[in-house]
Amino acid sequence: MIAPVSVCGLSKVFxxxxxxxxxxxxDISFECRPGxxxxxxxxxxxxxxxxxxxxxxxxxxxxxxxxxxxxxVSADPEGVRRNLGFSSATTALYPRLTGRETxxxxxxxxxxxxxxxxxxxxxxxxxxxxxEYAEAxxxxxxxxxxxxxxxxxxxxxxxxxxxxxEPTVGLDVLNAIEMQKVIAGLRAEGKTILFSTHIMSEAEKxxxxxAIIHRGTIHACDTLANLRAATGRHYLEDIFVHxxxxxxxxxxx
Amino acid sequence: MKSSAETGKRAVDxxxxxxxxxxxLRAALREKAIVINSILIPTFLYPxxxxxxxxxxxxxxxxxxxxxxxxVVRSWxxxxxxxxxxLQNDKRFQWVDSDQPxxxxxxxxxLGQLDALVELLPATNxxxxxxxxxxxxxxxxxxxxxxxxxxxxxxGQLDDFREKWVKRESRKLGLEAPALQGFTxxxxxxxxxxxxxxxxxxxxxxxIFVVMVAVGTFYPAIDAIAGERERNTWETLMxxxxxxxxxxxxxxxxxxxxxGLAGLLNLTVVLLTLKPVFAxxxxxxxxxxxxxxxxxxxxxxxxxxxxxAGFVAAGMMLLACFARTFKEGQAMxxxxxxxxxxxxxxxxxxxxxxxxxxxxxxxxxxxxxxxxALSGVFHWPQMAISLAVSLAAVALLIRAAAYxxxxxxxxxxxxxxxxKRFFQQRVLKRxxxxxx
Numbered sequence: 022m023i024a025p026v027s028v029c030g031l032s033k034v035f036x037x038x039x040x041x042x043x044x045x046x047x048d049i050s051f052e053c054r055p056g057x058x059x060x061x062x063x064x065x066x067x068x069x070x071x072x073x074x075x076x077x078x079x080x081x082x083x084x085x086x087x088x089x090x091x092x093x094v095s096a097d098p099e100g101v102r103r104n105l106g107f108s109s110a111t112t113a114l115y116p117r118l119t120g121r122e123t124x125x126x127x128x129x130x131x132x133x134x135x136x137x138x139x140x141x142x143x144x145x146x147x148x149x150x151x152x153e154y155a156e157a158x159x160x161x162x163x164x165x166x167x168x169x170x171x172x173x174x175x176x177x178x179x180x181x182x183x184x185x186x187e188p189t190v191g192l193d194v195l196n197a198i199e200m201q202k203v204i205a206g207l208r209a210e211g212k213t214i215l216f217s218t219h220i221m222s223e224a225e226k227x228x229x230x231x232a233i234i235h236r237g238t239i240h241a242c243d244t245l246a247n248l249r250a251a252t253g254r255h256y257l258e259d260i261f262v263h264x265x266x267x268x269x270x271x272x273x274x
Numbered sequence: 275m276k277s278s279a280e281t282g283k284r285a286v287d288x289x290x291x292x293x294x295x296x297x298x299l300r301a302a303l304r305e306k307a308i309v310i311n312s313i314l315i316p317t318f319l320y321p322x323x324x325x326x327x328x329x330x331x332x333x334x335x336x337x338x339x340x341x342x343x344x345x346v347v348r349s350w351x352x353x354x355x356x357x358x359x360x361l362q363n364d365k366r367f368q369w370v371d372s373d374q375p376x377x378x379x380x381x382x383x384x385l386g387q388l389d390a391l392v393e394l395l396p397a398t399n400x401x402x403x404x405x406x407x408x409x410x411x412x413x414x415x416x417x418x419x420x421x422x423x424x425x426x427x428x429x430g431q432l433d434d435f436r437e438k439w440v441k442r443e444s445r446k447l448g449l450e451a452p453a454l455q456g457f458t459x460x461x462x463x464x465x466x467x468x469x470x471x472x473x474x475x476x477x478x479x480x481x482i483f484v485v486m487v488a489v490g491t492f493y494p495a496i497d498a499i500a501g502e503r504e505r506n507t508w509e510t511l512m513x514x515x516x517x518x519x520x521x522x523x524x525x526x527x528x529x530x531x532x533x534g535l536a537g538l539l540n541l542t543v544v545l546l547t548l549k550p551v552f553a554x555x556x557x558x559x560x561x562x563x564x565x566x567x568x569x570x571x572x573x574x575x576x577x578x579x580x581x582x583a584g585f586v587a588a589g590m591m592l593l594a595c596f597a598r599t600f601k602e603g604q605a606m607x608x609x610x611x612x613x614x615x616x617x618x619x620x621x622x623x624x625x626x627x628x629x630x631x632x633x634x635x636x637x638x639x640x641x642x643x644x645x646x647a648l649s650g651v652f653h654w655p656q657m658a659i660s661l662a663v664s665l666a667a668v669a670l671l672i673r674a675a676a677y678x679x680x681x682x683x684x685x686x687x688x689x690x691x692x693x694k695r696f697f698q699q700r701v702l703k704r705x706x707x708x709x710x
Contacts, residue, residue, distance in 0.1 A: 038690070077513045078513070079509055079512050079686070080686070081682060099515055102513060102514060102515040105513075111506050112506070112507075112509050112513060113506035113510060114510070115505075115507055116505060117301040117305060118297070118300065122297075126293065126297050127514065130290060130514050130515060131514055158304070178515070
């Protein structure tokens with residue numbers, strides 16, 4: 022069975038005029054299994070966002086390969102994006118469209134079958150409870166409302182793989198918990214979810230498997246139980262520090 | 275480093291383009307700045323500005339007519355006392371008594387304290403042979419509006435006086451005045467009211483047309499790229515299943531639509547309002563105009579508007595590729611915006627003909643096509659060249675944009691420079707990758 026997400030030797034090198042060559046992601050490899058939440062755990066600047074941007078084809082890898090549902094990111098970027106829902110702090114909504122227009126637009130542009138778009142949008146409006154403000158322009162919505170529309174936008178074309186890059190950043194506690202519930206619900210539907218965070222409790226709570234990434238390299242990748250067993254530590258925070266500060270050799274799948 | 279192979283190498287997906295294009299238009303028509311610049315200004319600014327200018331001119335003229343001219347009269351011969359009384363009885367003049375020397379009076383005229391100094395000096399040479407003759411000298415300041423008006427009024431009085439005098443002297447000699455005049459001069463304007471309308475249209479419409487297409491294109495071009503980056507919607511779009519070439523095509527068509535719409539709206543309004551706006555001014559000069567245009571001009575105007583918008587949009591979007599914020603976009607596009615205006619200045623050159631050579635100059639060629647079409651003139655060879663040159667220019671700019679958008683950091687808005695820097699770094703020198 023093909024893994025929904027497969028990453029092999031992926032690297033990204035930037036050239037910065039001040040710092041010269043910067044290796045943001047360095048030869049990482051991992052796989053996400055069907056219907057699991059895979060967490061990419063790392064501090065700010067660890068390479069999480071760059072990795073996810075490469076998987077969403079926004080950036081091109083400098084080396085290595087990655088496939089989403091069998092579509093290679095460099096060779097078939099459109100095939101990748103049709104099978105992917107990508108949400109991050111930098112994927113905002115169009116402020117001058119209403120919630121309903123937003124969902125219809127992204128359903129159509131992502132290739133959802135035309136005759137079924139309206140029905141799909143109605144379903145999502147009901148499911149995410151955005152009916153009351155579906156006709157209001159996004160610019161008029163609160164942060165929590167926008168977040169709901171944004172998730173609905175991410176899943177509107179019913180992709181098998183979802184990528185959430187730090188989805189709870191900027192949300193208050195209640196909205197963050199709501200977001201976690203939504204992600205768990207999507208897993209229950211059988212979606213494969215790749216999820217990045219620097220919040221340990223979030224990773225602990227949601228992720229089936231966790232990859233600890235630091236300075237562009239994956240230092241560990243396993244279930245929380247196995248990571249606990251391997252390090253002899255209970256809290257993910259301690260496990261994270263153990264791998265990052267201990268400079269353990271990269272542990273790849 | 276260049277980004278994925280998809281950029282510029284895949285066919286345009288027209289259903290995707292349609293969805294993207296409609297979204298752009300829908301959002302744009304809800305944006306105040308775009309609606310103002312692309313629709314309201316082209317529609318209302320021109321007639322409003324002309325109305326303001328015309329009202330201002332008429333108001334100023336009316337005010338000047340009511341203000342009396344302050345005169346000091348010197349060296350007035352006793353024989354011409356009747357003429358002096360005629361001037362004194364004219365309420366448009368206010369006589370000022372002064373015994374200051376001529377030099378001091380001239381200084382007062384220069385400073386605007388007096389409007390004119392009139393001297394009736396003794397005639398010289400052969401003119402002195404005529405009894406009671408004199409040489410009138412008016413001292414005034416052309417830089418003072420009241421003073422210039424005073425001169426005109428005095429000249430009018432002098433002409434009346436001269437005419438009456440000639441008649442009197444003719445009678446004394448037993449002659450009729452026309453016999454002394456020798457010949458008469460009359461002029462006749464053979465231009466039809468429609469030709470006059472075409473002339474006025476040709477003066478006004480093409481310039482405003484170019485300005486309005488540029489204004490109508492300016493905001494959408496920035497908003498389509500830099501605006502998206504600033505609002506963080508660029509990455510949302512880039513991570514959708516739409517191909518990059520479809521995204522760029524849709525955005526380009528959207529900018530062309532608004533630019534073309536601005537041009538067409540403006541042309542329509544010019545045609546509808548030129549006559550009522552100009553009629554009062556022309557009526558004062560005893561002229562009338564007819565601003566109807568030939569039917570064949572309509573498709574030419576539509577095509578020209580889209581062609582010009584296509585060129586301006588391609589140029590502006592090429593530069594806007596480098597902008598990360600709306601402000602950066604404005605700064606990067608402004609030089610191109612001004613450059614588009616420069617050729618238009620030449621359209622005011624007297625006797626400018628639409629030559630083959632001019633047909634090779636972008637912007638000027640399309641503007642001249644419009645100007646001639648409004649007058650019912652169609653130079654087909656020049657029009658064909660204009661079309662070919664404009665399409666070639668658009669293709670060149672789009673090709674340049676496609677090349678620029680192959681670079682990942684430019685696409686993602688993380689390239690820290692503009693077109694000039696890019697050209698120096700990536701085209702003239704060895705390409706390097708900049709942090710995204």
